[in-house]
Amino acid sequence: MNLPAFTFRLPAWVDVFLNHQPAVYSTIEDRMRLVVDLARKNIANESGGPFGAAVFDASGTLITPGVNLVITANCSVLHAEITAMVMAQKILGRYDISDGGRMNFELVSSSEPCAMCFGAIPWSGVRRLVCGARAEDAEAVGFDEGPKPADWVRALTDRGIEVTRDVLRSEAVSVLKDYAAGGGLIYNAGQPLVP
Numbered sequence: 001m002n003l004p005a006f007t008f009r010l011p012a013w014v015d016v017f018l019n020h021q022p023a024v025y026s027t028i029e030d031r032m033r034l035v036v037d038l039a040r041k042n043i044a045n046e047s048g049g050p051f052g053a054a055v056f057d058a059s060g061t062l063i064t065p066g067v068n069l070v071i072t073a074n075c076s077v078l079h080a081e082i083t084a085m086v087m088a089q090k091i092l093g094r095y096d097i098s099d100g101g102r103m104n105f106e107l108v109s110s111s112e113p114c115a116m117c118f119g120a121i122p123w124s125g126v127r128r129l130v131c132g133a134r135a136e137d138a139e140a141v142g143f144d145e146g147p148k149p150a151d152w153v154r155a156l157t158d159r160g161i162e163v164t165r166d167v168l169r170s171e172a173v174s175v176l177k178d179y180a181a182g183g184g185l186i187y188n189a190g191q192p193l194v195p
């Protein structure tokens, strides 16, 4: 067998966009505004689904952005949160970005995590999660959030991960609605086999 290597890159427009953005985002709203902008630009550039995320350090300095790349990379796991966490791990050179609990990194996401991203967050070493749109907002336009525990916020906080919800929720929801209204592909896979 000649098995392929797997790599991914964030789209070229991300670099161009960030050249015009600050390096430090002091408020939680500033950080959310960035990831909502990333989600919107991901649609405009046709590079993936309507989701953006980013990892920041405790001072609000951007470590890395992330955008959904599922369709363009043909990879079901490349949700915005995953691309941001994986990129942060690559940049920082460790799989546990908290470095054994010594470092306090924050993941900001334009939507609440799906079942997969919920599972990946504790393994990444992220200490704080900030969300814009709620899961039901993503579901309202047709996205499947998967089998997540009903009390997923408690499940994360029990592991020492602080969760903040509804930051600029209406702005985040408007990106989802615009994507659906524009005929964007709602790419849920994993459906039962057609008989």
Ligand SMILES: [Zn+2]
Residues within 6 Å of the ligand: 079, 080, 081, 113, 114, 115, 116, 117, 118
């Ligand atoms: Zn996800």
